Amino acid sequence: MCCSSLPSDLPLPDEKTIRSDLKYLEEVGVIKRETGPRPFRYRIQDNLIRSLSDEELLDLYDFVDVMANTQVPSVQGYLLRDGLKKHLLRNQVEQYAVEPFLYKYHYYSRILDEAHLFTLLHAIRHRRKVRFLYFSPKSEKSYASKNTNPLFERDTEGKAEKTLPLKIVYDHQYGRWYLLSHGREGIRKYRMEGITQIEEDESVDEVWYEEKKSELTEKIRYSWLIDTGRPVTVRARFYNPEGSEPNFVKERVMLQGQWGQIVFEDEHSFIYEITVNGTTEIKPWLRSFGSSCEVLEPAQFRREMIAEWKEIQSYYESV
Numbered sequence: 001m002c003c004s005s006l007p008s009d010l011p012l013p014d015e016k017t018i019r020s021d022l023k024y025l026e027e028v029g030v031i032k033r034e035t036g037p038r039p040f041r042y043r044i045q046d047n048l049i050r051s052l053s054d055e056e057l058l059d060l061y062d063f064v065d066v067m068a069n070t071q072v073p074s075v076q077g078y079l080l081r082d083g084l085k086k087h088l089l090r091n092q093v094e095q096y097a098v099e100p101f102l103y104k105y106h107y108y109s110r111i112l113d114e115a116h117l118f119t120l121l122h123a124i125r126h127r128r129k130v131r132f133l134y135f136s137p138k139s140e141k142s143y144a145s146k147n148t149n150p151l152f153e154r155d156t157e158g159k160a161e162k163t164l165p166l167k168i169v170y171d172h173q174y175g176r177w178y179l180l181s182h183g184r185e186g187i188r189k190y191r192m193e194g195i196t197q198i199e200e201d202e203s204v205d206e207v208w209y210e211e212k213k214s215e216l217t218e219k220i221r222y223s224w225l226i227d228t229g230r231p232v233t234v235r236a237r238f239y240n241p242e243g244s245e246p247n248f249v250k251e252r253v254m255l256q257g258q259w260g261q262i263v264f265e266d267e268h269s270f271i272y273e274i275t276v277n278g279t280t281e282i283k284p285w286l287r288s289f290g291s292s293c294e295v296l297e298p299a300q301f302r303r304e305m306i307a308e309w310k311e312i313q314s315y316y317e318s319v
Helices: 015-027 054-070 075-090 108-125 206-219 248-256 283-287 299-316
Strands: 031-033 042-044 128-134 159-171 176-183 186-191 195-203 231-239 261-265 269-277 293-297
Touching (some): 108 128, 159 186, 176 206, 186 206, 231 248, 248 261
Antiparallel strands (some): 261 269
């Protein structure tokens, strides 16, 4: 079974690799080992789907589909969703019944970020360094498999990293996880979607760890997200929506505006002010208000926003 799909000229997988794979599949609940003496027998763990009717399976699939596409991406949720879908299609359930919704999650690789999350949180709690293979967002390649069989070993293009995790930040605007850590070059920032083959390493001294954590806290004190650049003061005018009560623009600014403050207000608009590390990270938030927001300062940032809106306008001129 393991070798039937392999080209005949390739060497067969070794027994150690097959045993390791079977053990992994058993740990994650895909297969179950039957009781009895050697040779061991395994069966697919499909008790759940076999005990439900097609109608119950469709209800379950719809629920899992909605949750997997609207909550923070979940590895287990996507695996369960795909498993249910395959089973329903095998049972000749009509295709339209399995695809009832019109949304798609477009960043499939990010469902793997959650798998790294628990390893990194464990390392932070126990002040341990981690090792991993990292593919930056600019890299054309974003993944490399870790082969247990030396015969199938291949070179990878990722960069081997060793660093001390200090903090994890989630960007809800783009659905991205970030790891902030301390390495040989000082404070480092990694997109978690580029991390593969992660393993824990040695622990560090508690006093030194707290010192590095305080250093990071000071560096991101004015970060809208994780920017550690030079602090600048941003001023923006928000226009109140006409005839809308309550004022949903002001409510959203008060809810999402972090430590920023309203420094002026009249019946038509209000001015919001905040000091942040650079303008790159706050820009998408301000831009999301559309014509309800006008950037006033700094002047260079205002010019950038004007240029971007002109570019967007040019896309529609010929229509």
